[in-house]
Amino acid sequence: xxxxxxxxxxxxxxxxxxxxxxxxxxxxxxxxxxxxxxxxxxxxxxxxxxxxxxxxxxxxxxxxxxxxxxxxxxxxxxxxxxxxxxxxxxxxxxxxxxxxxxxxxxxxxxxxxxxxxxxxxxxxxxxxxxxxxxxxxxxxxxxxxxxxxxxxxxxxxxxxxxxxxxxxxxxxxxxxxxxxxxxxxxxxxxxxxxxxxxxxxxxxxxxxxxxxxxxxxxxxxxxxxxxxxxxxxxxxxxxxxxxxxxxxxxxxxxxxxxxxxxxxxxxxxxxxx
Amino acid sequence: xxxxxxxxxxxxxxxxxxxxxxxxxxxxxxxxxxxxxxxxxxxxxxxxxxxxxxxxxxxxxxxxxxxxxxxxxxxxxxxxxxxxxxxxxxxxxxxxxxxxxxxxxxxxxxxxxxxxxxxxxxxxxxxxxxxxxxxxxxxxxxxxxxxxxxxxxxxxxxxxxxxxxxxxxxxxxxxxxxxxxxxxxxxxxxxxxxxxxxxxxxxxxxxxxxxxxxxxxxxxxxxxxxxxxxxxxxxxxxxxxxxxxxxxxxxxxxxxxxxx
Numbered sequence: 001x002x003x004x005x006x007x008x009x010x011x012x013x014x015x016x017x018x019x020x021x022x023x024x025x026x027x028x029x030x031x032x033x034x035x036x037x038x039x040x041x042x043x044x045x046x047x048x049x050x051x052x053x054x055x056x057x058x059x060x061x062x063x064x065x066x067x068x069x070x071x072x073x074x075x076x077x078x079x080x081x082x083x084x085x086x087x088x089x090x091x092x093x094x095x096x097x098x099x100x101x102x103x104x105x106x107x108x109x110x111x112x113x114x115x116x117x118x119x120x121x122x123x124x125x126x127x128x129x130x131x132x133x134x135x136x137x138x139x140x141x142x143x144x145x146x147x148x149x150x151x152x153x154x155x156x157x158x159x160x161x162x163x164x165x166x167x168x169x170x171x172x173x174x175x176x177x178x179x180x181x182x183x184x185x186x187x188x189x190x191x192x193x194x195x196x197x198x199x200x201x202x203x204x205x206x207x208x209x210x211x212x213x214x215x216x217x218x219x220x221x222x223x224x225x226x227x228x229x230x231x232x233x234x235x236x237x238x239x240x241x242x243x244x245x246x247x248x249x250x251x252x253x254x255x256x257x258x259x260x261x262x263x264x265x266x267x268x269x270x271x272x273x
Numbered sequence: 274x275x276x277x278x279x280x281x282x283x284x285x286x287x288x289x290x291x292x293x294x295x296x297x298x299x300x301x302x303x304x305x306x307x308x309x310x311x312x313x314x315x316x317x318x319x320x321x322x323x324x325x326x327x328x329x330x331x332x333x334x335x336x337x338x339x340x341x342x343x344x345x346x347x348x349x350x351x352x353x354x355x356x357x358x359x360x361x362x363x364x365x366x367x368x369x370x371x372x373x374x375x376x377x378x379x380x381x382x383x384x385x386x387x388x389x390x391x392x393x394x395x396x397x398x399x400x401x402x403x404x405x406x407x408x409x410x411x412x413x414x415x416x417x418x419x420x421x422x423x424x425x426x427x428x429x430x431x432x433x434x435x436x437x438x439x440x441x442x443x444x445x446x447x448x449x450x451x452x453x454x455x456x457x458x459x460x461x462x463x464x465x466x467x468x469x470x471x472x473x474x475x476x477x478x479x480x481x482x483x484x485x486x487x488x489x490x491x492x493x494x495x496x497x498x499x500x501x502x503x504x505x506x507x508x509x510x511x512x513x514x515x516x517x518x519x520x521x522x523x524x525x526x527x528x529x530x531x532x533x
Contacts, residue, residue: 033371040372054391108285115286116293122507124466126473126481127500130488134310134496206380214382218473218485225382229474232386240386248379255378 056238065242068227074246081212081223081250084140088147089201089208096152096204097197100159101189110160117156125150125211129218138219146215151208155200162196198262205258209251224250310493317501320494329483334502337479340396341468344403345461352408352460353453356415360449361441366416377409381467389475396478399471406467407460414459418452419445447522454518461510469503480506 041058048057056064068074103110103117128146136142170192174184216225224247231239294314300306301313312320324330359366359373384405392398422445430440472481480503487496 029370029374030367031371032367033369033373034375035372036369037372037375111283112285112289115283116290119290119504119508122511123500123504124462124469124507126466126469127484127503130473130484131496131500134488134491134493206378210380210382213380214470217382217385218470228383228386232390235390237390240390244379244383244387247383248375251378251380252375 052237053235054237056241058241060238061242061245064236064238065246068239073227077222077224077227078246080221081216081225084143084147084212084215084223085208085254088144088212089151089205091144091148092151092204092208093155093197093201095148096155096200097159097193099152100156100196100200101163101193103156104160104163104166107164110164117153120149121153121157123150125207126214126218129215133219138221142219143212143215143221147208147211150211151204154203154207155197158196158200158203159193162193166192195262195265198258198265202258202262205254206251209254213247310491312494312497316494317497320492320496320498321501324483324495324498330499330502333478333480333483333499334506336396337465337468337472337481338506340399340479341403341461341464344400344405344468345407345457345464347400348404348407348411348460348464349457351404352411352456353415356412356453356456357419357441357445357449359412359416360419361445373409373412377413381406381463382470385467385471385474388471394476396476399468399476399479402471403464403468406463410459410463411453411456414452414456415449418449418456421452422448447524450522454514454522457518458511458514461514462507465503465507465510 044055045057045059048055050057050060065074068077103113125146128149132142132145136145170188174188179187212223213225213228215221216223217229220226220229224243228240228243228247231243297306298313298315301311321330359370381402385402388398388402388405392401426444426448427440430444435443468479469481469484472479473485476482480499484496484499484503487493487499
């Protein structure tokens with residue numbers, strides 16, 4: 001059965017090799033490996049010229065981004081991007097978690113909805129942008145909708161398969177203990193689903209950032225993406241590279257955060273599993 | 274396999290899907306879900322007929338598929354080679370893996386403006402974007418596959434006194450096949466998504482540009498028709514790839530539980 005939370009992450013592929021600790025893939029990467037990128041940048045800096053139209057040297061990047069910062073453009077743009085990212089990912093987590101759990105709890109519902117879900121999941125996020133822009137206009141709702149729809153799938157699918165694979169015994173426990181419905185959801189269901197939610201978020205987090213930037217680049221709604229697009233249209237190549245570095249820093253931060261969160265939960269859960 | 278076949282024919286699921294479409298149709302017709310630009314499915318079908326009759330659909334479809342697939346094939350060749358190299362030569366991994374992870378963390382859409390800047394509004398730019406998009410999942414999955422080989426398999430190679438070359442071709446590569454297929458699938462999806470983006474903001478051609486153009490021309494029926502085509506493309510490409518993989522490597526796909 002295809003779990004297919006692997007929309008973005010390659011790590012999922014390695015899940016079957018349970019013998020290796022989950023952390024060995026990432027935190028085990030030697031820092032020495034950064035030498036390559038450092039060397040490339042140094043060579044670029046030394047060999048390139050400052051006024052190259054296509055490949056301005058790295059020191060120019062910072063200079064080109066500086067005015068955006070001084071004119072109070074960059075920080076609000078980053079704020080707008082962060083707002084869409086967090087709101088979108090938060091909504092997707094709630095929607096995906098709840099829907100995934102519901103769909104996974106009944107084979108019949110699962111079977112009824114799976115073709116519809118499969119088709120909607122196959123819809124590339126980028127294709128949704130013009131469609132939602134037409135229906136909802138160039139608004140924050142549109143931006144959020146574009147972020148929420150594709151990022152919901154990895155979480156939904158992870159939760160669906162986790163709920164489906166949940167041991168019936170686990171569901172008996174709250175009944176045996178005589179827990180109320182609310183308490184059994186809070187104390188049994190949610191903790192049991194948490195690793196799946198995080199597995200989904202791990203895929204959805206980087207995806208949410210990509211989609212947020214994508215909406216901004218395509219629709220020019222305020223954000224880091226629209227700054228990038230504007231710099232490209234104006235042929236400010238150094239500024240494009242500078243903003244690319246900032247986008248990369250955001251990407252790294254998101255990757256780091258989701259990996260840490262997943263690791264923390266995996267450690268807590270591994271005692272019982 | 275029997276379960277899979279049974280899963281293919283899913284009357285309940287199809288009925289639900291059709292039910293949703295009917296609900297949508299009725300909702301729009303009765304004005305319950307009111308939006309000027311949300312056409313009912315029947316109008317979308319008309320739009321689909323219009324764009325396929327005028328031939329623009331086929332030109333755009335061909336353009337997008339050729340760009341996405343060219344980039345993807347390039348990424349498959351480079352990505353598998355690079356992933357194998359990373360998995361087999363420890364020093365290469367030590368001195369480059371962290372850099373690769375940093376570059377991979379760059380959100381790929383942010384590369385689109387860079388590519389437009391460097392290559393202009395050309396198909397070459399689209400192919401470059403599709404290539405970059407597909408490259409990382411392929412590299413990292415190939416790498417993971419090569420690394421995931423069991424110690425037993427390595428010992429078998431040693432007992433049989435396989436040469437290093439034979440070890441790679443007869444043990445490592447087959448063992449990594451299911452991982453590589455996963456990477457190829459992810460890469461294909463990403464290549465298609467990013468090709469569309471590059472058409473929306475860069476090269477004015479193909480399905481991505483058609484979507485934007487129909488939106489600006491306020492032709493929601495045709496726009497939704499293109500959206501359906503894009504969705505169908507994603508599903509079809511994925512299915513073709515999976516079927517090809519099952520036919521070409523039946524043993525390895527089955528060994529991996531066929532969930533690649």
